[in-house]
Amino acid sequence: MKRLLAIGTFFVLVSCSNSEESIVEDQGCFSNGTKNYKWTMVTTWPKNFPGLGMGPENFSKYVNEMTCGRMQIKVYGAGEFVPALGVFDAVSQGNVQLGHGASYYWTGKVKSSQFFTAVPFGLTAQEMNGWLHYGGGMELWEEAYEPFNLIPLAGGNSGVQMAGWFKKEINSLSDLEGLKMRIPGLAGEVFTRAGAETVTLPGNEIFLSLQQGVVDAAEWVGPYNDLTFGFHQVADYYYYPGWHEPGSTMEIIINKEAYNSLPDDLKAIIKYAAKSANQEMLDEYTARNNKALTELVEKHDVDLRKLPDNVLVELKKITDEVMEDFIKDDPMAQKVYKSYTEFKEQVINYHRISEKAYIDTRELD
Numbered sequence: 001m002k003r004l005l006a007i008g009t010f011f012v013l014v015s016c017s018n019s020e021e022s023i024v025e026d027q028g029c030f031s032n033g034t035k036n037y038k039w040t041m042v043t044t045w046p047k048n049f050p051g052l053g054m055g056p057e058n059f060s061k062y063v064n065e066m067t068c069g070r071m072q073i074k075v076y077g078a079g080e081f082v083p084a085l086g087v088f089d090a091v092s093q094g095n096v097q098l099g100h101g102a103s104y105y106w107t108g109k110v111k112s113s114q115f116f117t118a119v120p121f122g123l124t125a126q127e128m129n130g131w132l133h134y135g136g137g138m139e140l141w142e143e144a145y146e147p148f149n150l151i152p153l154a155g156g157n158s159g160v161q162m163a164g165w166f167k168k169e170i171n172s173l174s175d176l177e178g179l180k181m182r183i184p185g186l187a188g189e190v191f192t193r194a195g196a197e198t199v200t201l202p203g204n205e206i207f208l209s210l211q212q213g214v215v216d217a218a219e220w221v222g223p224y225n226d227l228t229f230g231f232h233q234v235a236d237y238y239y240y241p242g243w244h245e246p247g248s249t250m251e252i253i254i255n256k257e258a259y260n261s262l263p264d265d266l267k268a269i270i271k272y273a274a275k276s277a278n279q280e281m282l283d284e285y286t287a288r289n290n291k292a293l294t295e296l297v298e299k300h301d302v303d304l305r306k307l308p309d310n311v312l313v314e315l316k317k318i319t320d321e322v323m324e325d326f327i328k329d330d331p332m333a334q335k336v337y338k339s340y341t342e343f344k345e346q347v348i349n350y351h352r353i354s355e356k357a358y359i360d361t362r363e364l365d
Contacts, residue, residue, distance in 0.1 A: 037071040037266070039258070042091070044084040044101035046204050047077025051225050051288075055156035055250055055281045056100035062273035071266055073098060084202035088253065092148045097258040100155055103141075103251045104185035105200070111326070112144045112333040115340050116152070118245040120187050120319045122340070125157040125247035125282050126355075127347045132249070135343040140336045149256045153274040156250035156281030159289070161242035162226065163307055164219030165210065165235035170307060173314045182206055182218035186326060187244030190318050203229070210234040219244065223292035224285060232300045239305050243312060250281065 041060060045053035060073040078084035087099040088106045103110075104117035116137070123131060131137040132154055141152045164183065169175065177195035181188075188198040201209060201218075203225075209215045211234045218235070220226055222242070232238070252274050259267065296302040327333040 034070060036069070037262070039071065039073045039097040040081070041073050041075045041098035041100060042080075042082050042087050042096050043075065043099065044078055044087050044105065044202060047075075047080060049077070049203070049225070050228055051158065051281060051285055052156065052203075052221065052250065053077065054284075055277050056098075056252070058280060059100070059155065059252060059273050059277040062276055063269055066269045066273065067266065071269070075100075078202055078204060084204070085200075088148075088150075091253050091255050092150055094149070094255050094257060097255050099251075099253045101251060101253075102248065103152070107185065110144055110148070110332075111330045112140070112336040114186055114326070115333075115336045116141050116144075116249060116251065117185065118248040119323075119340065120190055120244045121246070121316050123247055123344055123347070125159045125249075127344070127351070128157065128247045128249050129154070129278070130347060131340065131343045136339050137343075140339055144332055144336065145253070151254040151256050151259050153252040153254070153271065154249050154278045155252035155274055156278055157285075158221050158225075158245070158248045158250075159282055159285045160222075161245040161248060162219065162222050163239035163242055163244070164217055165226070165231045166217040166237040166239060167210075167235050168216070169237060169305075170239060170311060172308070173311055179217055180215045182209065182215050182220075183244065185244075186319070186322060187219075189322050189326070190244070190315060193318050193322060194315065207231060207234060221248075222285065222289050223296055224288040227292040227296055232296055232302050236303055237305055238296065238302050239307050241307070243307070243315060250278075252277075 041056055043053065043056050045056075047053060048057060056075045060075050063071050063073055076082075081096070082090045084101075085105055087101045088109065090096050091099040102117045103113040106113045116132075118128075128137075132141070138152075138154075145152050164181070166179075168179075173194055176191060179191075179196040181191055181196050181198050182201045183191055183198050184200040188200065191198050199215065201215075203220055206215075206218045206220055207229050210218055210231065218231070219242075220229065220231070226232075226238075254270070259270070262270075293304070297304050323337070327337050
């Protein structure tokens with residue numbers, strides 16, 4: 001009897017031990033019976049491109065880690081699965097589940113999408129995040145994309161960009177007349193009204209277009225990315241500030257039907273992974289831009305110039321005219337612009353005595 005009792009106790013202990021290990025495994029990486037998901041994400045950026053192209057890669061990585069592999073997202077660069085400017089349609093039509101790009105590429109389809117990337121002389125990155133997440137911007141973005149079966153999320157920010165690369169000096173507004181420039185969105189319309197000829201090109205076509213004379217000037221992002229693409233080899237003058245894109249938000253778009261098919265925990269993970277990727281991109285640009293700019297100037301002898309104030313004043317006047325015409329026939333664009341400008345007025349008032357005032361004090365002797 002003693003022998004039988006000892007054997008029985010042994011098996012009970014072994015059974016309890018195995019049960020506890022199973023519970024720990026299930027709690028750590030979910031149960032074996034949970035459904036796994038394999039999604040596809042297409043982007044407007046070259047594969048693994050520093051900054052912009054790493055936004056979708058980081059998002060995919062975070063989702064995989066937080067789900068312990070339950071959800072795996074394969075990221076394709078521009079042209080690998082769909083063309084760079086085919087991302088919106090691919091996700092909207094359900095050919096893929098996810099996309100990463102910049103919403104102002106789709107102004108021909110959704111006019112109000114312009115406001116969710118950048119507006120000339122508009123909100124900075126910090127202010128954009130404030131408007132989107134606490135000023136009603138996200139709700140308007142969702143409303144604008146609803147007819148296209150899409151759910152948008154902020155997926156990165158480049159911060160204030162550079163005004164661009166030019167093959168000739170810009171001393172007055174007349175120097176823009178006849179200039180062929182790669183510059184998308186509303187800024188492109190502003191340059192057009194200033195007498196330039198503007199085109200929209202994906203990033204991987206800019207270098208060759210500058211080299212072959214297809215364009216005379218181009219803006220892309222900033223020193224970190226521009227150095228990688230080697231624009232200093234085909235244009236002499238590098239102008240600032242980025243009046244046209246003071247805080248460019250990238251987007252993650254999700255096919256709504258695919259999103260709704262997910263359990264609630266995966267929906268939450270996607271949203272929080274996007275928020276992490278959104279902030280991390282801005283952090284990276286903040287850390288790396290100055291080092292790249294120093295290399296461009298000191299190693300490659302780039303001629304760094306500030307756009308003359310008289311040019312900036314004229315560009316701002318034209319921007320006001322363009323904005324008025326841009327929204328006049330589109331109720332949704334009017335609605336978004338109203339929210340955007342009201343938030344901008346409020347945040348400018350505070351930043352005048354906070355961010356700007358503090359930065360000015362750092363310049364004091």
